[in-house]
Amino acid sequence: xxxxxxxxxxxxxxxxxxxxxxxxxxxxxxxxxxxxxxxxxxxxxxxxxxxxxxxxxxxxxxxxxxxxxxxxxxxxxxxxxxxxxxxxxxxxxxxxxxxxxxxxxxxxxx
Amino acid sequence: xxxxxxxxxxxxxxxxxxxxxxxxxxxxxxxxxxxxxxxxxxxxxxxxxxxxxxxxxxxxxxxxxxxxxxxxxxxxxxxxxxxxxxxxxxxxxxxxxxxxxxxxxxxxxxxxxxxxxxxxxx
Numbered sequence: 001x002x003x004x005x006x007x008x009x010x011x012x013x014x015x016x017x018x019x020x021x022x023x024x025x026x027x028x029x030x031x032x033x034x035x036x037x038x039x040x041x042x043x044x045x046x047x048x049x050x051x052x053x054x055x056x057x058x059x060x061x062x063x064x065x066x067x068x069x070x071x072x073x074x075x076x077x078x079x080x081x082x083x084x085x086x087x088x089x090x091x092x093x094x095x096x097x098x099x100x101x102x103x104x105x106x107x108x109x110x
Numbered sequence: 111x112x113x114x115x116x117x118x119x120x121x122x123x124x125x126x127x128x129x130x131x132x133x134x135x136x137x138x139x140x141x142x143x144x145x146x147x148x149x150x151x152x153x154x155x156x157x158x159x160x161x162x163x164x165x166x167x168x169x170x171x172x173x174x175x176x177x178x179x180x181x182x183x184x185x186x187x188x189x190x191x192x193x194x195x196x197x198x199x200x201x202x203x204x205x206x207x208x209x210x211x212x213x214x215x216x217x218x219x220x221x222x223x224x225x226x227x228x229x230x231x232x
Binding site for chain 1 (some may be wrong): 142144152153154156159201203207217219220221222223224225226
């Protein structure tokens with residue numbers, strides 16, 4: 001089966017950098033996704049990693065190490081609007097059915 | 111990103127009635143769509159995988175006769191909550207999986223979510 005671990009909650013200061021880690025165990029790997037979810041809203045897609053390395057997209061970057069079953073989402077120049085839950089997700093082995101982590105609630109304060 | 115719409119965005123109904131929620135993929139044809147449920151401050155829970163032209167695949171513990179899913183076209187999946195009860199009150203979210211060759215900024219195999227439907231059963 002799938003097992004995804006990420007911290008429950010993190011806090012950071014506006015303008016700072018924060019790294020949200022995600023570790024996973026899955027039989028077969030078809031890619032890892034990061035989503036952002038604001039309270040009361042549906043998730044929005046942030047990034048997709050299928051190969052090892054860093055994918056940079058503006059203020060957000062995502063890193064993957066398949067051998068370590070590890071990913072992180074890096075948020076730079078934090079803004080108050082970045083306060084949200086960040087969900088790590090992997091596809092079930094050999095399929096495109098997603099499994100989501102419990103999400104990391106990020107609180108950005110002034 | 112791709113646009114997936116859901117309708118209605120919120121609904122209040124009486125116990126015992128049925129509620130239908132529509133999910134439309136507006137930017138690509140989706141052979142696979144997913145239905146989730148999310149209770150306050152909890153994680154997304156996958157209810158079922160909706161496959162165009164075939165029966166939905168339900169997750170363990172999800173009653174297929176209570177949550178009817180129909181994926182009649184490549185752009186529309188519907189979830190009907192039958193005989194709704196207060197414990198069915200939740201945030202229901204659909205997503206559509208982007209197929210290969212969807213084009214533009216759409217990334218293959220990525221799920222794009224609808225805005226969700228908040229169901230309250232009195």
